[in-house]
Amino acid sequence: MRRRPTLDRCWCVAALTWLSWLLPQGAVAQPQPLPTCADCESEEQHSGFYMRLSVGLGATAVEGRVGTSAAFGGSSSFAFGYFILPNLALSLDLFGANAYNVELSSEWTSPEPAAEFDVRSLAAGVSFTYYLPLDFYVSAGPGVGWLMLSTALAQPQLSGAGFAFDALAGREFWIGGSWALGAGVQFIYVRGDGGIDAVDAAWSLGTLFTVTKN
Numbered sequence: 001m002r003r004r005p006t007l008d009r010c011w012c013v014a015a016l017t018w019l020s021w022l023l024p025q026g027a028v029a030q031p032q033p034l035p036t037c038a039d040c041e042s043e044e045q046h047s048g049f050y051m052r053l054s055v056g057l058g059a060t061a062v063e064g065r066v067g068t069s070a071a072f073g074g075s076s077s078f079a080f081g082y083f084i085l086p087n088l089a090l091s092l093d094l095f096g097a098n099a100y101n102v103e104l105s106s107e108w109t110s111p112e113p114a115a116e117f118d119v120r121s122l123a124a125g126v127s128f129t130y131y132l133p134l135d136f137y138v139s140a141g142p143g144v145g146w147l148m149l150s151t152a153l154a155q156p157q158l159s160g161a162g163f164a165f166d167a168l169a170g171r172e173f174w175i176g177g178s179w180a181l182g183a184g185v186q187f188i189y190v191r192g193d194g195g196i197d198a199v200d201a202a203w204s205l206g207t208l209f210t211v212t213k214n
Contacts, residue, residue, distance in 0.1 A: 046131045048178075050089040051080045051213045052139075054168070056186055058206015060099035062119050064199045071119075073099035075186055075204045077166060079127060079139070083214070093127040093141050095166040096120065097188045097204035120148040121190035121202050123164035135180070139168040145190035149199050159192025159199070172212055182210040 054077045061070040074097065081091025098120040125143020132138070145164030150156035170184015186208045191201040 046087045046089070046214050047083045048214065049080075050083055050091055050129070052091075052129070052210055053078050053212075054184075054186065054208045054210040056206045056208025058097075058186070058204055060097050060102075060119065060121075060202055060204040062099060062102050062199055063201045069102050071099040071102040073097060073204065075188055075206050075208065077168070077186065077188075077208075079129070087131040089129040089214070091127055091129065093125050093143065093166055094123075095125075095143070095164075095186075095188055096122040096145075097190075097202065097206075099202070099204075116151070118150045119199060119202055120150070121164075121188065121204070122146055122148070123166070123188070123190050125164060125166060127166060129168075135172045135174070135182075137168075137170060137172065137182075137184075139166075141166055145192075147190055147192035147196060147199055147202055149196050157196045159196045160194050162191040162193040162201075164188075164190045168208070170208070170210065172210065178213055180210075180212045180214070182212060184208055184210065 056075050058073065058075060059070055060073040061068055075095070077093060077095035079091040079093045081089050083089045098118065100118050101116045102119050103116055123143045123145025125141045127139050127141025129137055129139040143164040143166065144161050146161055147159040148156055165188070167187045168184055170182050172180040172182035174180050185206070187203070187205050189201070189203040192199065
């Protein structure tokens with residue numbers, strides 16, 4: 001036998017029906033669609049073609065017959081290549097440094113007190129660049145380089161080809177599209193293979209500014 005609904009139950013049903021009429025349409029929040037990959041930023045990624053130009057200032061030390069001398073100078077490098085893995089680029093690297101008014105002893109001076117020379121290094125090699133979180137990066141690679149010694153008293157002397165090494169560390173900041181500006185430190189080492197009387201090797205350490213496309 002069915003039980004007839006009580007009076008209280010009927011009142012509750014009527015009250016709920018009346019409240020539903022008062023609620024505006026759309027008062028109940030609708031679930032929002034989840035973001036898709038198309039909504040993600042696609043520009044700020046390290047992939048594809050890679051190019052970096054750097055110019056900096058620092059100190060260059062020169063190792064020669066009279067020991068080691070140091071002077072103020074500059075350094076620069078140009079690298080271009082391709083990202084072979086995410087955040088890892090393989091590139092051809094051209095780099096060099098110079099120092100002005102370095103005091104060295106040479107057969108050009110007679111007798112042999114220290115004289116002032118300009119020393120330049122130029123090298124080419126293959127480097128790897130790896131990007132860390134927050135757009136920090138490290139880059140290093142070996143190469144082949146030459147040293148040049150010049151003075152106003154004689155023709156420039158050029159060394160034979162020798163071992164060279166380039167290392168960079170810094171951070172970049174995106175400026176739009178695939179371009180970034182950055183700053184960091186650079187170390188360059190070049191050892192000549194004879195050909196210069198007073199200079200055997202030169203190394204440079206300095207700060208640099210970079211422009212990168214990746």
